[in-house]
Amino acid sequence: MSLFDGFLRTLGTRLVGLLTAAVASVVTARILGPEGKGVVVILGTLAATMVQFGSLGLTAANVHFTARGGEQVSRLAGTSAWVALGAGGGLGIVVLAGAAWRPDLLPGVPLVLLLVTVLSLPFLLGSQLFQNLLLGMEAIRAYNGLELLRTGLGLGAVLGLFGLRALNVASLILASAILAVAVCVLAVRAVGARAVLSWRFDALTFRAALGYGVIFFVNNLLAFLLLKSDLFLVNHFLGTGGAGIYSVSVQIADLLLMAPATLGTLLFPRLSAIQDPIERTQTCLQFARLAGGGMAVACLLAGITSPGLIPLIFGAAFYPAWVPLVILLPGIWLLALESVLVMHLAAKRLPILIPGLWLLGLVFNVGLNVWLLPRLGLAAAAMTSSLAYAVVAIGVFALFRRETGASLWEITVPRRMDWQKVVRRLQGYRGKGIPVPL
Numbered sequence: 001m002s003l004f005d006g007f008l009r010t011l012g013t014r015l016v017g018l019l020t021a022a023v024a025s026v027v028t029a030r031i032l033g034p035e036g037k038g039v040v041v042i043l044g045t046l047a048a049t050m051v052q053f054g055s056l057g058l059t060a061a062n063v064h065f066t067a068r069g070g071e072q073v074s075r076l077a078g079t080s081a082w083v084a085l086g087a088g089g090g091l092g093i094v095v096l097a098g099a100a101w102r103p104d105l106l107p108g109v110p111l112v113l114l115l116v117t118v119l120s121l122p123f124l125l126g127s128q129l130f131q132n133l134l135l136g137m138e139a140i141r142a143y144n145g146l147e148l149l150r151t152g153l154g155l156g157a158v159l160g161l162f163g164l165r166a167l168n169v170a171s172l173i174l175a176s177a178i179l180a181v182a183v184c185v186l187a188v189r190a191v192g193a194r195a196v197l198s199w200r201f202d203a204l205t206f207r208a209a210l211g212y213g214v215i216f217f218v219n220n221l222l223a224f225l226l227l228k229s230d231l232f233l234v235n236h237f238l239g240t241g242g243a244g245i246y247s248v249s250v251q252i253a254d255l256l257l258m259a260p261a262t263l264g265t266l267l268f269p270r271l272s273a274i275q276d277p278i279e280r281t282q283t284c285l286q287f288a289r290l291a292g293g294g295m296a297v298a299c300l301l302a303g304i305t306s307p308g309l310i311p312l313i314f315g316a317a318f319y320p321a322w323v324p325l326v327i328l329l330p331g332i333w334l335l336a337l338e339s340v341l342v343m344h345l346a347a348k349r350l351p352i353l354i355p356g357l358w359l360l361g362l363v364f365n366v367g368l369n370v371w372l373l374p375r376l377g378l379a380a381a382a383m384t385s386s387l388a389y390a391v392v393a394i395g396v397f398a399l400f401r402r403e404t405g406a407s408l409w410e411i412t413v414p415r416r417m418d419w420q421k422v423v424r425r426l427q428g429y430r431g432k433g434i435p436v437p438l
Helices: 003-054 058-068 070-101 111-119 121-136 140-163 169-192 203-273 277-314 316-348 353-376 378-404 408-412 416-429
Strands: none
Touching: 003 070, 003 111, 003 121, 003 140, 003 169, 003 203, 003 277, 003 316, 058 070, 058 121, 058 203, 070 111, 070 121, 070 169, 070 203, 111 121, 111 169, 121 140, 121 169, 140 169, 203 277, 203 316, 203 353, 203 378, 277 316, 277 408, 316 353, 316 378, 316 408, 353 378, 378 408
């Protein structure tokens, strides 16, 4: 399967999944309101944060080592299972202890719902690690199928609870935990159908994976904290209602970043396999230009339509969300390019300067938010995030240019032949031409 085929199929899957998740989000927003939605978003973001902490770099290592040799899947699978159980359970205990010690850390979040979320952590982590094994094996159909199943079952749970008139914060959190268990079991079975699994913890494999993935781990953790720390800060300073409103801005921003994030995910194993540095650079530049051009159009449309569409879709109570969204858009465009270019740097070995950039952005973002959020409200959260994203993206541009010599023009401005290849490829799907490998 060509990279373009995989991109279109995965992007299509994620679009369907995001549309499904958006419908579920709209239903929950209208039923639960800003306060209830804020609690759901905070717990979901907390779970995702703990998964980032618990991955220990195996998410990247599973893709990398599996792509270079499928015989390692058995050892990686057993090690991943034990990491999911140990790290997920350990982090859950830490979260519960922190919440019991300082209840003000998560204001408005019931402890019993926090407990349910914590119990799902090993399964959330396990499903992510096993899905990355599928990605390394280039089992794109199975990888996409699990994503569709997760969002489809999520929407089914929301609509089922709504039909039973039982849709509330507690029932939604419980359904999410049950869904995490189901998807984890299916991810393990999908890998098991393609390779012999071992349930033994392999210390040598773990050390090798940790050695390769530690920089990715630090980088991805810092990146995630930068992208999601706003929600916790908004919840702390403005309450669950403010977090609920701001979550709509973040949700739309995530939608915009989906295409470049998908491209980066699929580009990584492909660039890792390309040995010729010139071919690797040209492949990366082509998709960076396409991502930049497409995202410029998408961000412009989002900025123009958001004041009317947000209250129409989510309800009048969420109308203020359009302001932080518009402020986020410049940073979102820069992050889209960064998510493609960084894969070129990561294909050999991620430079330690990349996590340093995310750490700088995180400190910059949190520091300004603590100072400005109580004074300026939601606009401050978006402004500081957009500036922090710019810090990271500009740093990655500089590193990419130093390594490849590519100019800003070569990175950002699409060429006619880039679009021509895309058009010809799409025509190939309709039987009007011969598919062009991208």
